[in-house]
Amino acid sequence: MSVQVVVKVLRENEGISLPGYATPFSAGADLRASEAAVLLPGERASIPTGLRIELPEGYEAQVRPRSGLAIRHGVTILNAPGTIDCDYRGEIRVLLINHGREPFTIEPGDRIAQFVVAPVSRIVWQQAESLEESGRGEGGFGSTGRS
Numbered sequence: 001m002s003v004q005v006v007v008k009v010l011r012e013n014e015g016i017s018l019p020g021y022a023t024p025f026s027a028g029a030d031l032r033a034s035e036a037a038v039l040l041p042g043e044r045a046s047i048p049t050g051l052r053i054e055l056p057e058g059y060e061a062q063v064r065p066r067s068g069l070a071i072r073h074g075v076t077i078l079n080a081p082g083t084i085d086c087d088y089r090g091e092i093r094v095l096l097i098n099h100g101r102e103p104f105t106i107e108p109g110d111r112i113a114q115f116v117v118a119p120v121s122r123i124v125w126q127q128a129e130s131l132e133e134s135g136r137g138e139g140g141f142g143s144t145g146r147s
Contacts, residue, residue, distance in 0.1 A: 003117050005061075006054035010034075010091060015108075016050040019115045028064055028114025031094060037106045039098035044078050046093045047112055055086040055117065063094055064114040074100025077113060086120075 009016050011034055019029035034050030055061060063082035069075040078095040094113045098104045106112060136144070 003056060003059060005056070005117060008052040008054075009050060010052060011050045017109065018051070028116045030066075030111040031063065031092065031113040031115045032108075033094075033106045033110045033112050034108055036108055039075065039096060039104045039106070041098055041101055041103065044095065044097040047096055047106060049092045049094065049112075051092050052089055053084070053092065054089065055084070057086055058120055059086055059117055060084060060120045061092075062116045062118060063092070064116060066111060066114055069112070073102070073104050074098060075104050081116075 007018055009018075016034050017032050019031050021029050031049050031051075034048045037045055037047055039045055053061065061084035063077060063080075063084065065076040065080050075096055075098050078097045082095065084092065092115075096106075096112060
């Protein structure tokens with residue numbers, strides 16, 4: 001299924017890339033940094049992408065961590081997944097945090113996150129005095145066991 005997303009590049013002369021898929025079956029398109037930055041251990045920063053988007057009504061964009069950055073450097077997204085609503089028109093920025101032991105350098109063009117566009121369901125709340133019983137009941141936080 002394809003969804004058309006309108007993109008505005010903010011810094012046209014700096015060679016900013018549109019999000020792209022690494023393989024034909026990738027779920028997420030790669031978002032790239034538009035500016036250099038260094039994240040010290042424990043530090044967080046809002047990294048610009050140089051892109052603004054217009055999503056169709058009924059869709060959201062999710063900004064997700066890249067597994068390679070997480071396993072190799074301890075760098076991930078602070079509010080994962082970040083949500084971009086269809087009425088947001090500001091620059092897409094990625095909130096990265098360095099959980100690693102070494103400073104992490106970001107260069108313009110580096111892949112810093114994945115971008116997934118997904119449909120959004122709107123909830124119609126129905127208040128009730130009781131809920132149907134289930135096999136699980138109120139059990140949570142490990143109540144279903146380890147295996």
